[in-house]
Amino acid sequence: MTNETWGRVRVELRKAVGENNFSAWIDPIVFDCLEDRTARFYVPTNFFGSWVSQNFRDVILRHLNSAGVGVDRVEFSVCPADAVRADYANAAPVPATRPSLRAQSLGLKTGTDDLPGATLNPGYTFENFIVGKPNELAHAAARRVAEGRDVTFNPLFLYGGVGLGKTHLMHAIAWDLRTRFPEARILYLSAEQFMYRFVRALREQDTMTFKQIFRSVDVLMVDDVQFIAGKTSTQEEFFHTFNALVEEGKQIIISGDRAPVDMEELDTRIASRLQCGLVVDLHPTDYELRLGVLQHKAEQALARNPQIKLAEGVLEFMAQRISTNIRVVEGALTRLFAFADLVRREVTIEMVQDCLSDILRSTDRKVTLDQIIKTTCEYYNIRQADITGSSRARAVARPRQMAMFLSKTLTSRSYPEIARKLGGRDHTTVLYGVRKIEELMAVDSQIAEDAEILRRMLEA
Ligand code: ADP
Ligand code: MG
Numbered sequence: 137m138t139n140e141t142w143g144r145v146r147v148e149l150r151k152a153v154g155e156n157n158f159s160a161w162i163d164p165i166v167f168d169c170l171e172d173r174t175a176r177f178y179v180p181t182n183f184f185g186s187w188v189s190q191n192f193r194d195v196i197l198r199h200l201n202s203a204g205v206g207v208d209r210v211e212f213s214v215c216p217a218d219a220v221r222a223d224y225a226n227a228a229p230v231p232a233t234r235p236s237l238r239a240q241s242l243g244l245k246t247g248t249d250d251l252p253g254a255t256l257n258p259g260y261t262f263e264n265f266i267v268g269k270p271n272e273l274a275h276a277a278a279r280r281v282a283e284g285r286d287v288t289f290n291p292l293f294l295y296g297g298v299g300l301g302k303t304h305l306m307h308a309i310a311w312d313l314r315t316r317f318p319e320a321r322i323l324y325l326s327a328e329q330f331m332y333r334f335v336r337a338l339r340e341q342d343t344m345t346f347k348q349i350f351r352s353v354d355v356l357m358v359d360d361v362q363f364i365a366g367k368t369s370t371q372e373e374f375f376h377t378f379n380a381l382v383e384e385g386k387q388i389i390i391s392g393d394r395a396p397v398d399m400e401e402l403d404t405r406i407a408s409r410l411q412c413g414l415v416v417d418l419h420p421t422d423y424e425l426r427l428g429v430l431q432h433k434a435e436q437a438l439a440r441n442p443q444i445k446l447a448e449g450v451l452e453f454m455a456q457r458i459s460t461n462i463r464v465v466e467g468a469l470t471r472l473f474a475f476a477d478l479v480r481r482e483v484t485i486e487m488v489q490d491c492l493s494d495i496l497r498s499t500d501r502k503v504t505l506d507q508i509i510k511t512t513c514e515y516y517n518i519r520q521a522d523i524t525g526s527s528r529a530r531a532v533a534r535p536r537q538m539a540m541f542l543s544k545t546l547t548s549r550s551y552p553e554i555a556r557k558l559g560g561r562d563h564t565t566v567l568y569g570v571r572k573i574e575e576l577m578a579v580d581s582q583i584a585e586d587a588e589i590l591r592r593m594l595e596a
Contacts, residue, residue: 137175137205142167148199153192160335161188162196165212174209175200185212187332252333252349253325260307266432268425269584271301274416278305281389282312284320284355289414291378291388295395296418299461302391306357309389313355323353327363331370338369350377357389366401375406382409422588426465427455433466437473444473445482453485456545457496459595468495503546503594505557511593512539515586524559537569538583542590544570 150158165188168176175196179185193210200207262282267275274294281292294302310324325333337346350356356377364370381388395417396402396410421429430451438444454472458465475491476483489496513520516535523536536558543554544566551563558566577584 137167137170137200137207139167141203141205145196145199145203145205148203149192149196152195152199157192157339161192168213170205170207173207174211175205175207176211176213179212179214182214185214188212252329253323254329256307256310256324257304260304261311262308264432265301265304265308266425266428268422268428269581270419270421270425274301274305274418277414277416278309281387282309282316284313284317284387287385287387290382290385291390291410291413293396293410293413293415294389294391294418295393295415297393297420297461299463300418300421301462302418303359306359306389306391310355310357317354320354321352322355322357323350324357324359326359327361327374330358330374331364331367334370334373343373346373347377351380353381353386355387355389356381359391361390361392361402362394362399365399371403371406375403375409378406378409388413420592421459421462421465422584423455426458426462427451429462429465430455430469433469434473437469441473441477443480444476447482447484450483450485450488453488454492458492459591464495468492503542505543505547505549505554507594508539508542508546509557512542512590515590515593524557526559537572538586538590540566540569541573541587542594546591546594 146162149162153162161184164180164184166178168178170176179188189210189212197207197210200210262279265275274296277289277292278294281289294305296302306324310322313320313322334343334346337343358374364374378388390410392399395415396407399407434446434451438446454465454468458468472483472488472491476487481487509520509523512535513523516531516538518532518535522532523539525532527533539558540554543549543557544551549557551566555561555563555566573583573587577587
């Protein structure tokens with residue numbers, strides 16, 4: 137079948153399923169190939185694929201055959217490019233296995249829980265959550281809400297970039313509440329799932345049941361709320377659900393990728409409702425947090441697989457060099473251990489460089505010494521002539537040491553090269569400067585923050 141044939145089939149499908157269904161469910165799917173009488177299509181998410189498969193597979197099959205394409209089966213898979221796109225990669229709550237997903241979509245009982253939520257990840261507990269500076273506030277708020285004693289923070293709104301632990305914290309709250317209050321009706325789902333359920337309720341003209349289900353819960357958790365920003369009727373319904381629950385003193389926990397005020401297409405009433413609760417953000421990870429996560433994960437992996445030997449400095453190297461989100465850090469470690477298990481060699485820094493070259497490359501900083509000097513001067517509001525000059529005044533000396541530290545950690549330049557760039561100093565001065573900043577970072581949070589902000593500015 138050619139794309140052109142698929143184009144013609146689409147026209148027929150539009151007539152058959154109606155404009156709304158077409159634009160919601162058929163339009164986004166992309167024809168991939170026809171093999172062995174199986175037509176394969178790409179869909180944006182697993183959830184979407186499952187939905188289309190349950191609701192439109194037959195009509196698609198029928199129309200393909202009427203158009204003269206001999207097909208017995210239609211299959212949907214997630215488009216690889218889309219699968220790693222931030223918003224979808226973030227969709228941890230969508231279970232990967234079809235059977236349980238099917239049960240949920242049909243509103244059947246899943247496990248002991250008759251709520252239409254998503255499956256909780258058994259690993260996303262407080263025990264497995266490493267607390268560091270970037271997430272300590274979010275963690276503390278989550279802990280408090282998980283105690284479930286009184287509803288002080290309502291709603292709790294967690295926000296931050298991809299892979300920083302929002303979903304993990306929400307699941308952890310749910311696990312804790314479940315243990316503490318087995319009778320409580322706790323509903324966790326993604327905003328995407330909320331929307332699909334709502335759209336289906338509309339189509340089946342059964343919004344009463346929908347409202348009843350959502351308004352009967354004790355705790356409602358909606359992950360990745362940015363997904364419904366701009367989707368007017370879903371937002372409307374969400375707003376009403378939200379208000380009904382808040383009025384009854386039910387706990388609501390929501391996550392998003394930005395602060396409510398920064399979500400442009402979010403209904404302003406929702407945004408201001410969200411602002412009324414506790415809004416906390418998860419900051420980008422720092423070295424300590426990444427190292428903490430790596431140590432925790434490595435410990436677990438080594439317990440499962442005691443033959444693996446881990447050389448000194450490997451985790452530190454990874455924490456230093458992989459500076460993106462925790463999901464990437466975790467993925468890197470998993471791959472590394474799988475490799476080590478296969479080749480039965482000790483895990484060394486060289487092995488990390490071989491095995492993770494793509495990840496290291498993608499986060500490899502192409503920062504130049506000139507950029508570092510320029511940015512550091514701007515940040516501390518001093519002149520470039522000062523930083524390369526000979527003054528030892530603290531106001532100049534500290535930024536100079538910071539520039540040395542950044543040069544050493546963000547580039548692969550040697551001490552002598554850095555020394556030359558910074559006004560032809562002795563290389564031991566650079567060595568000393570780097571150590572000094574490292575020491576200070578451990579005891580002086582201002583210095584640690586300066587270093588982190590500068591790093592982010594330079595890597596941006
Ligand atoms: P988000 O929802 O913010 O995109 P996730 O909660 O899905 O991020 O986290 C991505 C991955 O990183 C998950 O596997 C999660 O367990 C892990 N992770 C995130 N933060 C932490 C942390 N502080 N400690 C341990 N693991 C973490
Ligand atoms: Mg998430």
